[in-house]
Amino acid sequence: MAVLWTSDDAAAATEGRATRAFAVTGLSIDTRSIRPGDLFVALKAARDGHDFVRDALDKGAAAALVSRIPEGCSEADPLLLVADVLAALEDLGRAGRARTRARVIAVTGSVGKTSTKEMLRAVLSAQGQVHAAEASFNNHWGVPITLARMPRDCDFAVIEIGMNHPGEIAPLARMARPHAAMITTVAPAHLEAFENIEGIAREKGTIFEGLEPGGTAVVPTGLPVTPILMDFAALAGKIVTFGPDEGSDYRLDRARVVGDATVVQAHHGAQPLLFKVMTPGAHFAQNALGVLALAEAVGCDPAVVALDMGLWQPPAGRGARERVYMDMVDERQSFDIFDDAFNANPASMEAALEVLAASQPRDGIGRVKRGRRIAILGDMLELGPDETALHAAIARLPAMTSVDLVHLAGPRMRALYEALPQAKRGEWHDSAKGLVERASHLADAGDVVLIKGSKGSKVSLVVEALKKLGQAGAAEAHKGKE
CATH class of the missing domain: 3.90.190.20 (Mur ligase, C-terminal domain)
Structure with missing residues (x-):
């Protein structure tokens, strides 16, 4: 496997100190799934990751990102010592984003984030090398891990961004610096932390604060909160809409379930579109139009992408x-x-x-x-x-x-x-x-x-x-x- 980070690169990105030279080929935060060559990141969550560093190294981790020398370890072990592990992980994410030539896409929404991310992974794979988040790596540690794992030479990167509370999306979007960003939809979710659905819409809209100059905002139509999203999208260099409303740039005319597939009839401007999504569900058809808009925004031919929709099927637990x-x-x-x-x-x-x-x-x-x-x-x-x-x-x-x-x-x-x-x-x-x-x-x-x-x-x-x-x-x- 290609080297992802050398000790010198990682130390420079995090302002840390490597106890000895190392080269890593991946990142992990879980010793149960760690692979030889990984950098083990000793985050503090339900348990302190420092308690598992020795086990990670014994399982083949090439190094560990730590804020102190853990029990059972010494300066002779390959450690990257930093002031704060999470902050250092964020630094690695920013550095990973800065050095890549990839066209970066960010996706958020109350429903359909992960399915849309996987749909993008499938259709963009026919156009180049794609790097995308694992599972639902979409929070304050999942996003920087995804960015830090990004190969230098990938063509596309798909970053999923989620939230549970106000103020979470914008910092992650600014870290990802997407060329195009999409909101799948806004619906009642996480209402324990928000007064109403308008508050959720305002939080989702902050994803556009992270767009690169001239970037594209992809916005769903047909929602009561679409005007709120459009206000945030004004930050973008270009706005592309998708959904059922007349005047949508990608307009959904009809979604018809046929067996285990959904036949999508739509328009891209005046051009008719007819394609299949190889799973049943009108919501998958709607998100597929958003995927076409994102693909076009990063330089792909939407007609080719529509034909490739058949490459995708929802992952386990997602339909x-x-x-x-x-x-x-x-x-x-x-x-x-x-x-x-x-x-x-x-x-x-x-x-x-x-x-x-x-x-x-x-x-x-x-x-x-x-x-x-x-x-x-x-x-x-x-x-x-x-x-x-x-x-x-x-x-x-x-x-x-x-x-x-x-x-x-x-x-x-x-x-x-x-x-x-x-x-x-x-x-x-x-x-x-x-x-x-x-x-x-x-x-x-x-x-x-x-x-x-x-x-x-x-x-x-x-x-x-x-x-x-x-x-x-x-x-x-x-x-x-x-």
């Missing part, structure tokens, strides 16, 4: 669809799951339920005989004082009329359980563990099952439990038969 086979011989004895278990707020919950409502169960093959649309939902967290009403309101969503049964986990989801018609009520448990223990009773052959909740609700455990209902080797046996 990925999978078939679980319960019989080695009879492939009909199976059910489908939509794994959307990583994040949830009212807007993303509505979008996911619309995907479930558009799905087609299979009749006549299970114990129940009629295939069902089943939702397994966990608590939506960080919604503030209105959380009870926001959970109950899910029962009134139009998509709910097409959902046959709803299983629920978490104390907040009790409000939805009580708001549902009796016929739609499945099981309610105070935690996901209760549903895990009942996994064999939650789905039947022919069903389509959506699993969605905030990460803290741990409904991802239900996803794993449902997958285990599949017979060992059955998925491999049926691969390619659909």
